[in-house]
Amino acid sequence: MPVMGNKVNLPAQHPPRHYDDLAEEVPLAIAVNGMALSVMMVSPFDFDDFITGHFLTEGIVKSVVEIKDIHIEPMPPGFEARITVTGRREHEVRQRRYSLVSAGCGLCNKTAMDQAFPPTTTQADKRPLAECDVSQLRSLFEANQTYNQKAGAMHAAMFVCAASNTVLCSEDIGRHNALDKVIGKALRAGLQPEKGFLAVTSRCGVELVQKASACGFTTLYCLSSPTTMAVNLAHQTRLNLVYVPRNNQPIMYDAKENYAE
Template structure:
């Protein structure tokens, strides 16, 4: 499926209407089916579907390793796509004990859950991480994500998520109409590349809501950087997980909300 399309429109400029055209992103329902049963349906950009399947499975704690997925097939379902995923036996058995259904619009990564406890679930701790980064590297990471967003340059309507490793630059970048989808796709890409999630910072072009913290922690990253501000719950969740949360990262300026000691001014950053 194509990821964008041209549409005709009317533009109001200088006090007058004029006929014009614009590129807009495509948005389709994508189902995640495990062992033949639909587990979730998300509205998303129809691209990087294998990354999406691996990343969603990881951040939803369905898998912990790429070997937990035995096979994957993207099946055309007419108006959408069905990602048919076969799990390893032990992983599949674990899923049956906690299976739930959810249908999430692009603005929400936690829709359809069955309890308040699931929405505020404890996230993996990254407190042990010795990852550090400099202010200049944070600025570089944000710049590289912005420069790498091809679909957003065309449409100005999609989010980006990148994985930045000090000294190596941007190792992966994914885009989607949903901010949480972009992060899921990034998580899948990092997992498939066999890159240690603790070796880099997750950089996103959206606000920092709690599910973004949950997903970054599931990847193993101890640093989450965004161009917008975090919610109060995201701050509390990051603090409990031992994660460094950086927001309002624009140009060479940013704000630090948790664990500032990982940002080392004027020093060479380390990865561990």
């Protein structure tokens, strides 16, 4: 066993020549009707799904039809997304404040507290729970995470509707981006949020609850535990928030309990 202070010679570690086993990330510059909006770090695929989901969950647009066009072009070292929205939404974008650079880290890029936590409408009744076979949820993720199988270090989000046998899965280096992508994918396909459930592999922070609730989803399953603020917001919006521990019974947080910060 080496003694502290002795020199230990370790074999040199050489990185793979083409980095085939590493996850990719690129900057995506976003412009709306010619106005620079933000730069976000994302995985370089499913751009249309990401833009649609992000614009909906952030309230930049209210429906898919308000996005008229998405044009993606290479812009070394990343890409540029030129989005055209309706005139009404362009006016609102001009009135809102956005930071110009974002690391894709959810609330961290907001410029004011009221922007990070906009007023929420408390639902009168708990919305129906979209049930799933939680014993198969991890296996379902593993079967659909194609990028993670290659490179690892990827978050995933799914929309599942048992009635129509629909499973949509999106991946990204950012957990918020992965959720935006699958929400965009589901809504672009005309699927109804209340007919299925969302699931995420990542820690469930308050911003994931915000995104799910903003787009009308009723149920969010997470493979990592939620934060206290996420639970509190789920109570306010009546989102069914269910934590699925490994090898344990799922935990659905009771709206009558108070998880104080």
